[in-house]
Amino acid sequence: MIRFILNNELIVADDPPGMLLLDLIRYRERLMGTKIGCREGDCGACTVLIGELKEGRMVYRSATSCLTALGNVHQRHVVTVEGVNQEGVNPLQQAICEEGGTQCGFCTPGFIVSMAGFCLSGKAPTQAGARAAVDGNICRCTGYKSIERALTRMVKDLGGMSDEPASFLVDKGILPVYFKQIPQRLAALALEPNGVLRSERGDVNRFLGGGTDLYVQRPEAMVEAEIDFLSVRGDLKGIVEEDGRCVIGGAATVTDLIESPVIRTAFPRFDHYAHLISSTPIRNIATVAGNFVNASPIGDLTIFFLALDAQLLLSDGKLRRELPLRRFFLGYKELGKKAEEFIEKISFRLPDADEHFHFEKVSKRTCLDIASVNTAMRVRMKGAVVEEGLISAGGVGPVPVCLEGASLLMAGRRVDEELVQEVVGMARSEVKPISDARGTAAYKLLLLGQLIKSHFLTLFPQLSVVRVLEI
């Protein structure tokens, strides 16, 4: 049995835990405010909030219900647009109405829910933050300007936000009063006999993290699958520093990365990188490990962690083994992992003061898109000389790769324009991109070189821009 609170109601569902939350919301509970636009997490019309009790406090995150399994909301609070409705319109809804931020209206409930999620996040009320909260919501009518104006109103309304967002929002009339009781109700729910999320037959045939890839690839099969839900396991969470290494739990999400002090310290530009990677509701549920296991030749985090020479700790529940991420990808969608294994931990050595790191990505649409080419570079300097370098690249072959030749070439060299030229040349000679929906092979080759130049220009500002461009 899966139990969770949907808006103000307790739901006890004996449906398969692999069933999609969206289908339960719309076709069982007939809450029709949650819309279906794409069923692949790319439009945000089905956005809901998922709240969980963490150390006595509610943490709410937006998520696309079209990719969320019921098993992943067990003992959580799920909020749809109906759950933020009160008599008349609340101030968020009022702002959208006043600014003309709704035309056909189909995407609107998703925006309202994302906005409510921003309010509940407790984040500092800024325009940039508010925009980021709706970065997973696509509107085809308004051109977003009116929505931006509505966000400005919302940000104003949030002035004086307390550390108890839900109370503040209830008092302000932004959310209904039942939100105040949710922590107690969830705590009580946690004490009830738990639902069985693991297969009763014990023959788990699927591991599931956030589901953002599996539910795009095989939604029908997932409903009936015997699923081991990794994302609900507390032991797989967390991002910590251990002996100079960063250790990331197998169920840590991209949002966990963004919010991790360890990551933020090690990668001062991480916010910028994250901005280029999917969208808020997807980052909230997608796991880092899932990005690897998905085996896409172009996973952004895969490329990021390849350049860090990350290590995986694989487990089948009994035995564990370590494997470098570089050896994880055997062929197109083929992994160095047994079916019964899952990624328990990811670790990498934290860069020290002599190490520099950069990530680049270009896609047809800058945000919320899959890369045409992505690449990361890490270099360890000894004075003016490169001691060791590693460049990874995606979108240039059947698997995400480390550019071994280009990486080796850097060792022992001073960083100058000639080195950039040689690295670019070597990198291009090492890959064999194909033409597809994300670009022609010729483009990807050119782009790879440009992005490597960008690594160098970003990390070594003394380089001559003109000379690097002329390469």
Next chain:
Amino acid sequence: MKNIDAIGHVRGESIYLDDIPLIQGTLFGAAYGSPVAHGFIRALDISAAEQHPGVVCVLTYRDVRGENQIGGIIPDEPLFAEQHVHFCGMPMAFVIAVSEKAAREAVGMIKAEIEPLPVITDPREAQTNGALIIPPRTFRLGDVDEAWSLCTHIVEGRADTNGQEHLYIETQGAYAIPQENNVLRVYSSTQAPTAVQRAVAKVTGLPMHALDISVTRLGGGFGGKEDQANVWAALCALACMRVGKPVKYSVPRTEDMIMTGKRHPYSSDFKIGLDKDLKILAYEVTFYQNAGAAADLSPAVLERTLFHCTNSYFVPHVRATAYSCRTHLPPNTAFRGFGGPQGMFVIEAAIAKTAEILGIDAAVIQKRNLHQTGDTFPYGQPAESEAHACWQKAEDLYVVTAIRKEVEEFNHSHILFKKGMAFMPVCFGISFTKTLMNQARALVHVYTDGSVLVTTGAVEMGQGVNTKMMQVAATVLSIDPGLVKIQSTSTYKIANTSPSAASATADLNGKAVQMACTEILRRLKEVAARELGVAVELIELKKGMVRVDGVPSDMDWKKLVLAAFARRVSLSEHAHYATPGIHFDPEKEKGHPFAYHVYGTAIVVATMDCLRGRYTIDAVRVVHDFGVSMNSLIDKGQIEGGIVQGIGWMTMEEVLYDTSGRLRSNTLSTYKVPDIYSVPEEISIEALHTERDNLAIFRSKAVGEPPLMYGIGAYFALRNAIRAFNPSADLPFSAPLTPEKALMGLYDKQHVTA
């Protein structure tokens, strides 16, 4: 006034097709579309699908009771493939099952054996083969052949624009419910209830009066649900008749993208001639429209391309020829602008190319050739031009000299980033170009409690037409808008409607509402005069009160309505409006097809990241000819939305078919529309208020389509930014200008300036 639907939208309570409560026993459909683009059907095996648990039946062309035909303008589009398939996704079978899941699983069990035939996706190749939807059409003005000898500069070239996926967030769908006495009610997500009614009548063999096509609202249309909504309604209706139960089909996104047509891609050749003063003397253009496998609305789209081939410019000698080319893509269809944007892009490309060759700013040529009132369009209608007024106001208001200087200085001081700017004037004709479609009807009831119900043929799809209809009724009757309710449309309430399209919906239906309300008002005034014992000329209704010679009486709206009812005076009216004065002779290709034109000028600034090839559109600053806007919030929303949709078409939205005719951009992860981060930081809209009388409702000019074409300026601004980085780049005039094309252009010939 705010959009009256907004409250339902923000609360998630507005009802779209998939939200309609299901009637017990409802069955679900799923279509099997052809896996190949062109071929001869050797065999279609539906036996496994029929045996699948939950499946009730599987329909093919053999089950069509009437005619297997849904073509609107030309009957060339079978509902189900019979012997041949003509595009990938062409319906071959329709599975009906007790659940959507069972229906979809069964579709996966259908096997077709198709002998492949050559696939053509390129319109020029189709034209060479003589595969045309209709004979070519040519618009002529002056004598272009003679004019070349007078030209100082002659420039030739080619321009291509790709298609555009509508990407209404609500996908297509229909829900057919059997009624008694052989009547079907079909809920359809359509812009054109009557088109659905005709198509369903044809395939079912039922008379139109047996078909109640009902539309609540659309989660976006943009032209994509004009003719393309017919298929799903026809499938559900046929299935419904076969099984005698309600049948619903809410089309999944990928199927929607694969099976439906899009904005027409065009490939065009141009030749433009200017005199020494940069006056355009002659323009010759040939358009190759990629119509797809069937006519759909292509001939009408083609016609509008010709109507708008000179955009806002006066050219004395024009020859414009257009071919509607039959290819093996899904039938392409209406999309906001309806061929106009494709025509405008080509003349803008011709001007840009000329400017590039002459080493001058394209704006010089653009401005010098804007048409004046009295200048004749190539189709014979004289212009009532606001082109100069818009341009000049934009130049002054936005201080173009400062923008230009800012761009120059930025480019001078930056290596990795370059800016570009471009002007985009727009002139768009309002009316259906097919004159007979310019008619509409409205039904207005006043109830005895004083509340008013208005029904028209207008379909609400986000454009705010319901709000505008309410404004018209409330204004004419001079009552509180809260007393007026707009009823969703249905063919049982309003017959023989034109689609909600061509930017003309508010005008046509609004005029009909105005007429109906005016007639009711006339009767009510007579009643008031008799009740109050005064001459009817002295009676006036203002703010819900009857006034006599300007002095409020004690008779309010409610009392008046009751008095009329007591006197057995009709409180209902059904009015009919037909746009006066418009005509067009397709033999001569001359006439007066448009009620009026909408003008505007946009100034677009963009920044190119010359290292990565990605870019931002920084600002779109517009002066737009509203006439007198009757709802500034709604109209502003239409302009902002149109601009961003136009920018999407010109930049990131790339419809990709492979050479076998398969759609590769068939999901939202492979077809990208603008997100909140890709819109310009600044969109400024300033009105050009024109008091001139026109045929718009309350002189509020149509605003649905024209703004999309401001987006074309984004292409040229980006192009200028690329050329600022790499002046020797050989850039084809090919939209969209994706980051890929941008980067290839930036590094074309590897020439780099510092």
